[in-house]
Amino acid sequence: MPTTVELEQVLRGAELRVTRPRVAVLTAVHDHPHADTDTIIGAVRAGLGDVSHQAVYDVLRVLTAAGLLRRIQPAGSVARYEARVADNHHHVVCRGCGTIADVECAVGEIPCLTASDDHGFVIDEAEVVYWGLCPDCAADAASTAIA
Structure with missing residues (x-):
């Protein structure tokens, strides 16, 4: 976990200018x-007090554009x-339940998937989302199926 000084x-x-938000x-x-x-707004407010939704949205946008954060949005999910x-x-x-976990790139260099036809694009990233049931949801589903 980075310290405030490191951040x-x-x-x-x-x-970027260093601001409390x-x-x-x-x-x-x-x-x-x-x-x-x-969740981010709640955590920021817990640390700073009253911060507007718009201020947090603006900061998220700036930090994502600067490459300091990554925005992901699996199908059917909020950002x-x-x-x-x-x-x-x-x-x-x-x-x-919507839980998300990181999965390491399985094989190869960045990107770890090679497009069959890149259509002239210079590809620098591949995005894969694996879908399934987490251990808790799988156990619930199994116990429901048995009953």
Whole structure:
């Protein structure tokens, strides 16, 4: 978990002004990987007090554009944010409860999937979302099927 001083250095390294809301949002995303905006707003308010929804949305947009956060939005889900941005990892999503976990890139270099036809694009990332049931939801489904 990065310290406040480290997060301030990250902001300066991205040529962004250091503000309390930016540090608070970075902290919240580090503390709550794959968090939705409401969770991030709650965490920021717990640390700073009254901060508007719009301020948090603006900070999320700026930090994502600067490459300090990654925005993911699996099908049927609200946008979520993570601070893990320096690699090309993927995600597994539970169809039951919506839990999201990181999945390391299985094979190869970035991107770990090679397009059969790149249509002239210079591809720098591949996004894979694995879907299934987390252990808790799978156990619930199994116990329901037995009953």
